[in-house]
Amino acid sequence: xxxxxxxxxxxxxxxxxxxxxxxxxxxxxxxxxxxxxxxxxxxxxxxxxxxxxxxxxxxxxxxxxxxxxxxxxxxxxxxxxxxxxxxxxxxxxxxxxxxxxxxxxxxxxxxxxxxxxxxxxxxxxxxxxxxxxxxxxxxxxxxxxxxxxxxxxxxxxxxxxxxxxxxxxxxxxxxxxxxxxxxxxxxxxxxxxx
Amino acid sequence: xxxxxxxxxxxxxxxxxxxxxxxxxxxxxxxxxxxxxxxxxxxxxxxxxxxxxxxxxxxxxxxxxxxxxxxxxxxxxxxxxxxxxxxxxxxxxxxxxxxxxxxxxxxxxxxxxxxxxxxxxxxxxxxxxxxxxxxxxxxxxxxxxxxxxxxxx
Numbered sequence: 001x002x003x004x005x006x007x008x009x010x011x012x013x014x015x016x017x018x019x020x021x022x023x024x025x026x027x028x029x030x031x032x033x034x035x036x037x038x039x040x041x042x043x044x045x046x047x048x049x050x051x052x053x054x055x056x057x058x059x060x061x062x063x064x065x066x067x068x069x070x071x072x073x074x075x076x077x078x079x080x081x082x083x084x085x086x087x088x089x090x091x092x093x094x095x096x097x098x099x100x101x102x103x104x105x106x107x108x109x110x111x112x113x114x115x116x117x118x119x120x121x122x123x124x125x126x127x128x129x130x131x132x133x134x135x136x137x138x139x140x141x142x143x144x145x146x147x148x149x150x151x152x153x154x155x156x157x158x159x160x161x162x163x164x165x166x167x168x169x170x171x172x173x174x175x176x177x178x179x180x181x182x183x184x185x186x187x188x189x190x191x192x193x194x
Numbered sequence: 195x196x197x198x199x200x201x202x203x204x205x206x207x208x209x210x211x212x213x214x215x216x217x218x219x220x221x222x223x224x225x226x227x228x229x230x231x232x233x234x235x236x237x238x239x240x241x242x243x244x245x246x247x248x249x250x251x252x253x254x255x256x257x258x259x260x261x262x263x264x265x266x267x268x269x270x271x272x273x274x275x276x277x278x279x280x281x282x283x284x285x286x287x288x289x290x291x292x293x294x295x296x297x298x299x300x301x302x303x304x305x306x307x308x309x310x311x312x313x314x315x316x317x318x319x320x321x322x323x324x325x326x327x328x329x330x331x332x333x334x335x336x337x338x339x340x341x342x343x344x345x346x347x
Contacts, residue, residue: 012250013243020239025227034235042242049250054257104211108218130226133219152216153223180212183219194218
């Protein structure tokens with residue numbers, strides 16, 4: 001099997017630049033503390049650079065997401081709130097509402113006006129919509145949010161997401177579906193369309 | 195009131211719809227993040243970025259192979275070759291043992307020379323005693339030994 005070329009300095013730099021902001025946001029959603037999230041992301045980036053710099057560039061995204069997830073878990077361990085976290089998680093999971101009969105199409109703006117020119121009022125309104133989406137994502141149960149962000153924001157496939165989260169592919173699909181339905185329903189309730 | 199009951203979408207269509215909504219949601223998240231990221235967080239991420247790159251350079255430098263010990267002429271680089279010892283031909287790996295063999299031979303020669311010098315010195319003393327006028331038994335006499343010591347200037 002031919003060996004893939006190793007990541008160069010520029011490739012590593014470009015990769016970090018492409019993921020660092022999303023990594024921060026994802027971690028901030030989880031730990032709900034910007035300073036802690038910055039520390040965790042920095043720690044994960046340095047760990048990746050020190051230990052996996054000799055890996056091919058194509059392997060870096062998955063490795064980095066694993067390191068980031070482990071670093072986040074380490075942070076929770078250090079905070080001695082891991083048990084509380086999982087108790088809360090199970091509470092959330094049990095109370096999940098997967099949308100029921102809610103029609104996802106109601107969330108989509110099918111009028112075809114999405115690309116029209118925005119004026120100042122539209123811009124403000126758009127920012128409010130974005131803020132509402134951000135708030136709703138932050139309110140998702142942790143596992144659903146992790147699956148949703150890894151699968152759709154980090155663009156990992158189902159198997160890779162399952163690997164990072166340490167669960168089955170079926171669980172990833174379930175978490176993602178529930179997350180999309182929960183977001184769609186919450187945003188529709190607020191009158192938001194996409 | 196003329197509502198038609200909605201038929202559940204087939205799994206493929208449902209998955210496609212979920213993917214479409216998810217794509218729009220994550221696109222919105224990216225847009226919101228780009229427009230709302232505080233400058234101090236941006237600066238700290240840049241700092242973390244630089245630290246990570248520095249760590250990578252250090253790690254690569256530490257993993258680089260050691261410089262050749264005997265490589266002054268280029269052709270005699272038998273230690274620390276770029277591909278590692280396992281990549282070198284057998285005669286080259288055998289050649290790396292030559293300096294140790296030379297060192298061991300040199301130590302044996304020095305030890306042998308030192309031993310021979312001691313033997314020669316002892317033989318000279320023995321010869322001097324044997325050709326002397328005094329019989330060797332005289333040196334066993336404690337009184338004679340004391341006499342020799344006290345008679346030295």
